[in-house]
Amino acid sequence: MHRANAPAAALLSSPEDTEAQFYEALQQADLSRLMAVWSDEEEVSCVHPGGPRVVGLGAIRAAFEVVFAQGAISVHPERVRRVQTSETAIHQVLERVVVEGNGGSGGQQCAWVIATNVYLKTAMGWRMVVHHASPGTAHDIQEVIEEPATLH
Structure with missing residues (x-):
């Protein structure tokens, strides 16, 4: 464990800080x-792309231990859309994941993941309560945005 990083958790003064740390x-x-x-709420949950819902800090830790056993994840959040109140923030994120190419080419490829991250303001600052990631495609780079309806 890297105990030296634990105090940094108290400095998470905004949902953006928490997301950057994540x-x-x-x-x-x-x-x-x-x-x-992560918040210490009992019902925190995480869904990895194509995986089941994992509930509770112990289960989330175990799930990420499995993920990290294969190494770091070259993931880059892009196109973040935010909805925030004084106590809650919801971020919809398009994640660009860089993966090493198969075969002798040694090139890199991008995979896309659509994630929703939910944060609560706690006594210890903003903490994650939900990370829900779904497999995406290159088409998800495009957004479908409904134009505001005009009242006549």
Whole structure:
């Protein structure tokens, strides 16, 4: 464990800070840092692309231990859409995941994931309560946005 990262959790003064710490932890395969962003609420949950819902800090830690056993994740949040109140923030994120190409080419490829991250404001700052990630495609780079209805 990297105890040195634990105090940084108290500095999560905004949902954006918490999200940045979450993605940095994924990029570094730093389980302690990753777990520091989670709330201690009983019903915290995580869904990895194509996986089941994982509920509770112990189960989430175990799930990320399995993920990190294969190494760090080169994931880059893009096109974040935010909805926020004084106590809750919901971020919809298009994640670009860089994966090493198969075969002798050694090239890199991008995979896309659509994630929803939910944060609550707690006495210890903003903490993650939900990370729900679904497989995406290159088409998800395009957004379908409904134009506001005009009243006549």
